[in-house]
Amino acid sequence: METFAEIFGIAYQLFDNIGFLVLSASGLIIIFGMMGVINMAHGELMMIGAYITAFSYHAGIPAPIAIIFAGIGAGLVGMVLERLVIRHFYKQLLSSLVVTWGLSLMISQTFLIVFGPSILNVPTPFGSFPVGDQTFGIYRMVLFAVAVMMVASVWAIFAFTKFGTRARATMENPDMANALGVNTGNIYALTFGLGCALGGVAGGMFALTATISPFFGINYTPLAFITVVVGGGGNAITGLISSVLSLAGIQTAVNNVVNVYVGYVAMFGAALVILLALPRGISDYLEQRKIRVRKASSRENSS
């Protein structure tokens, strides 16, 4: 029984870590992975989502709906930012990095000035259950489930809708998409907004577990970037999944063997090693391999 509790504990941690990384990175996978924009203000959009959730919740709106509001709010803010600032910096990676870092500072400071250093937290719902002599929060598993649903719906949007096709085409070759009648300006704004909306939802979900402060977002931005960068641009979804599985796996393992801090360091170390070996990320490597395998097999067939 005790070993079962131990194993369950580790599995729970693993799922928790996976859910955490996926939620943090899900918006950025669109903004950075697909659009190639470095948005250092992504954490701040999550923070906006957290604030919207908290305010709506305390205004009497049920948490799930509050979180949806968070997504809508962050998405709208994102679209405004895209039109005002971001669109001047497409294809200029370093400049977009700098300007969005400025945005992140502006947003967090504005919230600090307007709402003060912290606001009333939202209680974590669903309580907990015991396994062995440990208790486990149910909400953490809900986070995991939502993370999986979010990835699935993002995939569905980009794979099956007209918007998704147009967005993927625009990101690959905006001039050609434009010459085929697609209003690429709108596609960019919508795609960016969608990424921000996902960030807002993630922020809203985390708002139920964390202290909400203007600097809420800083905890997520670097992590989200590492996850996305390790995933690579070859295929957003397989990239995200492979990256999250490897990073969360290593973190959980080291966490259990040594301690939480070393777990973090090990995760970043793993990210660094993966990037050294596969500078374009895991999914690019997988895509290349697939092509190579197909080539090899077609050669065999023809000979």
Added chain:
Amino acid sequence: MKTPPSSGAPSSVLDPYLGLLNGPQTMGRGVPFWVGFIAIVTVLALCPEFLRRYDIINFSNFLISGFLALSLSLIWGYCGILSLGQAAFFGIGGYAYGIVALNLLNSHGNTDVAMIAGIIVPMIFAVFIGGIMFYARLRGVYIAILMLVVSLLIGLFMRQTADPSYTMGAAYLGGMNGLRPASADDPLLPSLILGLGKSVVELDGRDASFYYFVLGLLTVTYLGLRCLVNSSYGYILVGCREDPERTETFGYDVRLIQLSVFCLAAGIAGLSGVLYTAWGTYIHPDGFGVGPNILVVIWVAVGGRKDLGTALLGALVLEWVSLRLVSEGEIALLALGSILVVVMLIAPRGLAVTLGEYFNTAETYVMTRFGSRANKVTGSDGK
């Protein structure tokens, strides 16, 4: 930036004397620039005569920021490598200085070795981390973000060193509270004590002597870097920035050059950390956080990254502005963030650079408009 030294007509009567100081990679060459430069240095040197002690302490801090700005301008502006974690080297330098100073002060009586350690340790760290990044062919943005992560990680590590086991000789890392002596009750770190043979000079961060020392060091560093970027090495740095692939086809090992300049910049940032630690007699993990890292980028981007002088000016002016604003409440960082975003939109190459160019166009306009008069003036000058 338009006239190379070889182009025949010297751009200024000073050219023969100033050599590399007046090269094409730095803005400002003519007599007006050097008169202005000497005027600024003189005014700064005279500050302790006029200002209150409290202001001088702050001004010392501004000048210390200047080193950090110079180091980022060197790698970002001249070589095209943006680091969002430049403050990491600042912090490492500060900690290295503190740890070595605490351990050696009693036996040596000065902090010379500590100061050198505060420069060398960040450089060694830069060789290690830079070597990994450049030889893995990481792209620019990855380097920028990885450096931020490295900085945050070191900060994270330093925060959890409150346990007494994190003691290095006479130094105790002290977690959130920052580095402190292991035994004494007084948490302060040593000030700069420069020694030459038996004679020692103590430079207390609150005194004008420290201010003079930092001002002198900053002037020398600025002029030295000016010579460096106008030397062959500087040309090649710029080549690596403009088109690394093309530069490599001329036989330059671009990665080695990037690594060397990264390492040099780390040393300068480390010096900044040393001076900061000695100035305030404390160093704590917040130095590795997002705040200090973003500030450096703001100074350099707003001033103008492609010139040492404008980057330095950006740091000094913005530090002064934020000190003014701090008295208005918590608006300082908001203002700095807004300034950065606005400058990136209207003058992406930096405010000082763009203003300088406006000044130049205005000058040419005046020259062409009133050409005859202007010619006469230069004509008489020539005689």
Added chain:
Amino acid sequence: MLLNVTNLLSGYGNVRIVNDVSFSAAPNEIVAIIGRNGVGKTTLMKSLVGLISCAGGKIEFKSTDVTRMSAAKRARLGIGYVPQGRGIFTRLSVGDNLRMGEKVGNSSSSKNFDRVFEFFPILKERQNQKAGSLSGGEQQQLSIGRILVGSPELILLDEPSEGVQPNIVQEIGRIIRRLRDDEGLTVVIVEQNLDLIYAVADRCIVMDKGTIVAELTANELREPDVARRYLAI
């Protein structure tokens, strides 16, 4: 005239590449633009599509002034563009690439798929494959098929023979003729492959250094010295 270009000026930044070009294309006509590499043919095509803004002059399509119109709007008016290098979306499936053409000429449905598959049967087989894995010739067919999913009235083809196997070039020639004869489309084609030009063109415009230096019939171009003079082959 379906397309009317008058005194067009365009280029990149301060570099003027297309200099005072005027020509027109009548409905149901195939006009070839020929000339050496680097004389501005591709820049001219991009200006017609709207991917480069014009520094001066006028472009009229179906009697509408489109000079200042975005590329997207021109496409919806019915200008289909097949760029040099084919411009397919390599990460999209062949089917998705084809669907991207729906907006050309504002066609409301995707029933044109059948017609495209009739022209290019290979695309039907490869529908679910990533477009990047197609061979050069298949990519060229996809690029042409994609605009036919919409309902263009004018097709701009930039070097369709580039990097394509000879038998596919022949096939492309046949298809261009069919598009004109059966579907009543107008085609402006930039090409270096003389045989393809002989096979399809009604009229040839010769460009050099950004301007039009001659206008010939396809038969006039057949004279060996003429080709040699203008194309320097």
Added chain:
Amino acid sequence: MNAPAHQNDASDVILEARGLVQVYGGIRALDGLDLTIKRDAIHCIIGPNGAGKSTLFKMLMGVERPTSGRVLFNGQDVTRLRTFARARLGMAIKFQAMQVFQELTVYQNLFIPLRRNYRPRAIPDQAAQVLAQLHLEGTESQLVGDLSHGQQQWLAIGMSLAAEPTLLLLDEPTAGMSPDETDLTSEIVKSLQHKGVTVVVIEHDMAFIRGLNSPTSVLHYGRLFAHGSFAEIEQNEEVRRIYMGTL
């Protein structure tokens, strides 16, 4: 492959490509290309668009690694050497896209390649010499962005020359040049031959190639399609066909 024959008269051969293959996605840009370049000569490479000419240059200079195959320079296998190491052995290139440092002056542009072989003091004279060779005298202090297209092309060639290579790869040196400028370029290229520089030229302009009148290789579908003197190539019906179509 056909290697043994070449090794005997290796001193005669400066550069050799053996079985180069490069695959991008579904496209084989190079498909087992073999090529031999003789020392102290001009060698032209022609072929229809998309034949793999520019890809070949990237492989030769080490900007990209081939999927398979080898590159030999002066008999030494350089396939695994990085670009800068090949440059130090005496290779130089002018890519198709104009590669001058737009934000720098002409003098600064030349300084970077010249600095590898000269002390800073000697550079102004050397730069002046290079510029004289390119008919760009007196432009030292101009920003490169202000030069005409043709002048920038010459400068790009001049920068590669300033590195004092023994082998110079020129990808479309006359692209976008007027006929007069093209003639001057032809003169420059011919003058190099007397200075012991082997030049490999990719070019579309047949008049230019004819003017050089040198051994010519024709690439087609990433393979060596034909090789011979320009006169032979010009008379070759097969080559005419791949160039102008096969209907």
